[in-house]
Amino acid sequence: MKKVEMHCHILPGIDDGAEDMKQSLQMLHIAMEHEIVGAIVTPHGSARDASRERTEKIRKLCRIFRAKAEQQFDVIFPVFPGQEILYSSDIRRLLDEGKLLTLADTRYVLVEFMPEVPYSTLFAAVRELRMAGYVPILAHVERYHVLREDGRIEELIHDGAKIQINYSSVGGSWYSKTTRWCRKQLEEQNVHFLSTDMHDPLHRSPDTEAAEKWMQKHLEPEYIRMLVHGSAREILEEKRRKKLKSDKGTR
Numbered sequence: 569m570k571k572v573e574m575h576c577h578i579l580p581g582i583d584d585g586a587e588d589m590k591q592s593l594q595m596l597h598i599a600m601e602h603e604i605v606g607a608i609v610t611p612h613g614s615a616r617d618a619s620r621e622r623t624e625k626i627r628k629l630c631r632i633f634r635a636k637a638e639q640q641f642d643v644i645f646p647v648f649p650g651q652e653i654l655y656s657s658d659i660r661r662l663l664d665e666g667k668l669l670t671l672a673d674t675r676y677v678l679v680e681f682m683p684e685v686p687y688s689t690l691f692a693a694v695r696e697l698r699m700a701g702y703v704p705i706l707a708h709v710e711r712y713h714v715l716r717e718d719g720r721i722e723e724l725i726h727d728g729a730k731i732q733i734n735y736s737s738v739g740g741s742w743y744s745k746t747t748r749w750c751r752k753q754l755e756e757q758n759v760h761f762l763s764t765d766m767h768d769p770l771h772r773s774p775d776t777e778a779a780e781k782w783m784q785k786h787l788e789p790e791y792i793r794m795l796v797h798g799s800a801r802e803i804l805e806e807k808r809r810k811k812l813k814s815d816k817g818t819r
Contacts, residue, residue, distance in 0.1 A: 569792065571776065572800035573599065573607035574671060575652060575678060575707060575732060575763035579629045583612040585767045592633060593640050595766055599774040604764075606646035608671050608800065609633075610678050613651035615658040618667040626651070626669060648672035648804065652707055655679050655693050660700045670702065672807040678732070680707040687714040690724060698728040705730040708765060709753075710737045710746050721758050730799070732761040739778025754787060754795075762795045 577585025578595050586592040599607075611626055630647045637645040650671040653659055662668040663677065670677050677697060681690065690712065697704040706712075706724070709731050715721045725731065733750050740747035753759050764774040776796075783792050 569603060569780070569796055571602070571604045571796040572804070573604050573763055573766075573774070574650070574705075574761055574800040574803065575610050575734075576607055576766045576774070577609075577611060577652075578607065578766060579609050579611055579626065579633060582626065582629060585611065587768075589633075589636055591769060593636060594769040595774060596637055596645065597641070598769060599764070599766070600641070600643070600645070602774055602776045604774060604776075605797075606648075606804075608648045608650045608803065610650045610652040610671070612654070613668050614654040615656045615662060618658075618662045620665075620667055623649075623651075623666060623669050648807070650678060652678045652680050655681050655689070660696060660702075663702065664700075671705070671803050674703075674803055674806040674810065675701060676703045676705055676730070676803050676806070678705045678707050681712060683711045683713070685712055685714065687717075687720055690714065691727070694724050694727050694729045703728065703730060705732050705761060707732050708734050708737070710734065710750050716749055721753065725758060730760040731758060732763055733759050734765045735762055735776045735779040736764075736772075738762065738782060739776075739780075751782065751786070754783070757791060759795060760799050 577583055578592050580586045580589045580592045586595060609630060626649045630649050634645065634647050649669055651669040653668055659668060663670060679693065694704050706729055709715055710733055721731065737746055737750045764776065766772055766774040
């Protein structure tokens with residue numbers, strides 16, 4: 569099944585993901601073998617390194633990467649800029665100032681937290697970003713053990729959060745508590761996005777096969793389509809509508 573990636577570290581030399589363009593293209597080759605047909609790229613961002621220079625560097629790397637992909641594989645692989653942003657009280661202002669990136673220049677923001685984050689911080693962050701007009705997507709929620717208490721993830725969704733889980737966590741061993749929890753959230757349809765969170769070709773690669781095998785046995789086809797590309801395409805559709813509106817305003 570064709571997939572659109574919305575959480576990955578495939579751009580070269582900008583964070584703890586791909587070290588160089590050669591490794592970026594190796595990751596892309598694996599991704600395409602798993603039917604990933606486009607990506608919103610999400611280098612790490614935080615209040616500490618936020619700047620317009622960094623966001624422009626990400627945009628430039630997207631253009632270079634697209635060109636290299638076409639040259640290497642003779643394929644058009646759409647790539648859109650974004651960031652995985654470590655939450656702090658400053659990110660709302662920094663987003664407004666253009667010093668941190670939303671996903672594909674839309675209202676959607678991919679936000680991560682430290683694993684030991686208290687639930688009160690998650691709740692307050694969702695409220696803050698929603699009130700500012702953004703749509704917070706909580707990155708790899710399987711890492712936040714405070715969400716394993718009954719009702720908490722549902723409460724955040726009710727308040728406007730979107731939930732992202734990594735394929736690798738879904739495709740793990742049944743003996744893993746994390747894998748069992750992730751599968752339960754999928755069965756209850758508490759997840760909006762599945763992503764590889766790819767960092768390198770070997771240890772954190774864009775391999776989706778094990779997760780897909782489990783999903784095909786346990787989830788409805790329409791929900792699977794939403795998880796692997798439908799929700800990401802909604803983000804890109806918002807980008808398209810925003811561009812059309814902007815183009816009309818300049819005529």
